[in-house]
Amino acid sequence: MNPTCFTCGEPTNTVLYFSGNGQWLVACLMAFDIHPDQATVMVSKLLECDPDAVFDYADHEDFSLFCCGGCAAKAKFRPPVPPGTPGHVIAQKTSG
Numbered sequence: 126m127n128p129t130c131f132t133c134g135e136p137t138n139t140v141l142y143f144s145g146n147g148q149w150l151v152a153c154l155m156a157f158d159i160h161p162d163q164a165t166v167m168v169s170k171l172l173e174c175d176p177d178a179v180f181d182y183a184d185h186e187d188f189s190l191f192c193c194g195g196c197a198a199k200a201k202f203r204p205p206v207p208p209g210t211p212g213h214v215i216a217q218k219t220s221g
C-alpha cells in the first residue's frame with residue numbers, strides 16, 4: 126500500500142518531521158485546517174495515549190507524518206522530504 130498524505134489523503138512519498146509535546150503537535154495539525162478535536166484524537170493515536178491526556182503530555186516526541194507538498198505549502202511549512210532524508214524539523218521552541 127502506498128503512503129498517503131495525512132491531511133488530504135492523496136498518495137505521497139514525502140514526510141514532514143515534527144518534534145514537541147502533545148499540545149504543540151495538536152497546534153501543528155491545526156495549521157493544516159484540521160479541527161482541534163480531530164487533531165487531538167490524531168495526536169493521541171501517535172502518542173498512544175488517551176485523547177484527554179494529550180495536553181498533559183509534556184515529553185517531547187519526534188515523529189514524521191506523510192504529507193504532500195501542496196498541503197505543507199498551504200500550512201506554510203517547508204517542503205516535505207522523502208522518508209529517511211534529513212529535512213527541516215518543525216520543532217517546538219523552548220520557552221524563555
Ligand SMILES: [Zn+2]
Binds near residue numbers: 130131
Ligand atoms: Zn496533502
